Amino acid sequence: MKGAVRKTNYWIAIALLCGAVSLRGQDALKKAGADANNSGVRMKIVVTSVMVNDQEKALRFYTGTLGFEKKQDIPTGGARWLTVVSPDQPDGPELLLEPTSFPPAKTYQKALFDAGIPLTSFAVADVEAAYGRLQKLGVVFRTKPTKMGPVTIAVFDDTCGNLIQIAQQ
Numbered sequence: 001m002k003g004a005v006r007k008t009n010y011w012i013a014i015a016l017l018c019g020a021v022s023l024r025g026q027d028a029l030k031k032a033g034a035d036a037n038n039s040g041v042r043m044k045i046v047v048t049s050v051m052v053n054d055q056e057k058a059l060r061f062y063t064g065t066l067g068f069e070k071k072q073d074i075p076t077g078g079a080r081w082l083t084v085v086s087p088d089q090p091d092g093p094e095l096l097l098e099p100t101s102f103p104p105a106k107t108y109q110k111a112l113f114d115a116g117i118p119l120t121s122f123a124v125a126d127v128e129a130a131y132g133r134l135q136k137l138g139v140v141f142r143t144k145p146t147k148m149g150p151v152t153i154a155v156f157d158d159t160c161g162n163l164i165q166i167a168q169q
Contacts, residue, residue, distance in 0.1 A: 047083065049096035050119060051109045052160035055082050058097040061159050065137050066122075068095065100161065109161045116142060118155050118165035127152045127168040 052058035059082060062068045068084035071094050079101060083094035100106045112119055124130040127145045131154050135141065142163055143155035152168045 045093045047094045047096050048120070049098040050158070050160075050162060050164075051100045051105050052097045052158075052162070053100050053106075053109075054160060055080055055097050055099055058082075058158070058160040059084070062095070062097065065134065065139060097160075113161060113163055116155075116163065119162040121153075121165040121167050124166045124168055127154050127166055130154070130166055 050058075059070065062084045063070055067087065069087050069090065070082075071085045071090070072081055072083045074081040079099040082097045084097065085092060085094050098105075100109055109119070131141065131145050134156060140157045141154055142157065143153065143165075145152055145154045150169055153165050155163050155165045158164050
């Protein structure tokens with residue numbers, strides 16, 4: 001458990017640093033004379049990805065178990081452009097279930113998994129409730145709900161080669 005807590009503390013520190021980097025980036029835009037309300041300057045996340053070793057299995061897990069909704073399913077040859085979204089934000093950021101057909105992607109995914117490092121983090125209103133619901137559905141957790149300062153986290157195996165963290169603030 002100590003190793004999991006140490007790795008989780010690392011990811012909390014990274015998240016805090018990312019917030020600091022983001023603020024520094026906004027300061028740089030202001031110094032460059034960019035208008036913060038200028039939509040041509042501001043960026044937003046539209047698509048991010050989770051590498052998966054089986055797109056169909058991932059779709060079943062991310063929709064049937066986690067509760068996301070399928071947004072796009074476009075054939076692109078051997079794989080698909082397959083995205084899911086939160087039912088609370090159907091027009092929000094899409095999560096691409098990206099196949100690990102590129103050999104370095106497999107290596108990266110396995111290295112993260114073997115080190116116990118979550119690939120990404122999803123927000124939940126109540127980690128304990130989400131943990132209980134997902135556990136009843138057979139989801140295997142690496143880290144039970146753990147309070148880390150102002151954040152409570154838990155980490156589970158997505159059955160597609162990744163560890164995923166859920167977090168509540």
